Amino acid sequence: MIHVNAPFKYTAIVLTSLLVNTVYAAQRDTAHYPINVESCDRIVTFDHKPKAAVSNDVNLTEMMLALGLQDSMVGVTGISGWKTLDPVLRAGIGELPELSPKYPTKEVLLGADTDFYFAGWNYGMRVGGGVTPDTLTPLGIKVYELSESCIHIMKKPKVSMDDLYDDLTNLGHIFNVEERANKLVTGYKKELKDFQANLAPLDHPTKVFVYDSGEEQPFTSGMHGMPTALIEAAGGKNIIDDVQKSWIQVGWESVIDRAPEVIAIVNYGDVTAQQKINFLRNHSGLKDIPAVKNNRFVILEYVEATPGPRNIQAIKRLAKAFRTE
Incomplete structure (x- = not known):
């Protein structure tokens, strides 16, 4: 009779479990692909799950991290050249290198x-x-374009939260993590609905x-920038939302002519939010607009405004800023 010691037996069980999970994942991927995904005005076909993905910019990278796709990534681009890397994002990226600032x-x-390259027009790509x-594409690199950015190459409806939801859902489809993506989107929708239900009119x-x-x-x-959707969801109106x-x-x-009641400052780069506020306060032409006169400024980090x-x-x-004098 052969006696197997406990550590060896435990290792064998773990290896067997890993092998079973790997085989199951491979079978699941085989059944999932090929798939077609709409990206701006294109239909992109994926024959398999991307294994060497790159995302550009902090907000797109956070979408990838929110879906737990780090293991399918080989790096990120377009962050440190303009922005300071957020500590939370840095921890999420882990060992992934920044391939280009x-x-x-x-x-x-x-x-x-x-x-696979997840980018957008003016978010890693230029027309x-x-x-x-x-x-x-001829180099074997599939591209999925950020929905908000599609206005640079095609006509599209006014920006809405659906632009974000669609991107997360499509990424879930591309990487075969649809359940994870659907759960995330459903959670965001419920959180927003519950919050809006309790807002003072x-x-x-x-x-x-x-x-x-x-x-x-x-x-x-303007009309197609994400801040317009955020402002409207909070009960406001972007004074430049008539610009397409x-x-x-x-x-x-x-x-000055449109007299904003609140100014939302996008915070990133070398010029701080406080420096931007100081500039606005000291601009002779702006001193009488309600937002400046009443000191109503709200700061949004770049990753919040995109x-x-x-x-x-x-x-x-x-x-909160709209309801605070």
Whole structure:
């Protein structure tokens, strides 16, 4: 009779369990693919689960992390060149390298053996640039485009929270983690619905100006930028929501004429939110608009103002600011 010692027996059980799980996962993936996913104006076919994914920018990377896709990633791009890496995000990324501090080149993506690139127009890709779906597809790199950014290449409805929900759902489909994605989206929808149900009513939608950056001309969010959806969900109205752009430069005259009651500051980069507020307070043309006169500023971090998992907390912060004199 052969006696098997306990440690060996335990190791054998663990290895057997891992083997069974691996086989099951492979069978599940085989049954799932091929699939078709809509990305802006394209239909992208996936024959298998991406194994070497790269995401660009902090908000897109947080979507990947929220879905637990780190093991399918080989790196990130486009973060430190403009923004300080959030400690929470840094912990989530773990050992994943930042392949490029700003937008990557084709060579950078090929050097990492990338097979999937999650980016957007002006979120890692530029119209007519060297890194686009048209240039990457022949290299074996599938691209999924951030829904909010599709306005740069096609007509689409006004931005809404559905843009975020659709991206998470599509990523879940691409990586065969649909149950995880559906649970996440359902949770976000319920959290927002429950929050809105308990909000004190407003006499009228609060007029809001989104200030991203710029002194000669402010850079702000229009009809198709995520802040418009966040502001409306909180009970406000973006004063630039008649401009059919996502992010755009406007003149200070239009801001003054529309007299915002609250100014939402997008916080990122070398110029701090407080420096932006100080600039607005000291701008002679703005001193009499209600938001500046009444000192009604609300700060949104970049990852809150752009599509991503922190959009719900941004809505909550905006809603509080709209109801605080």
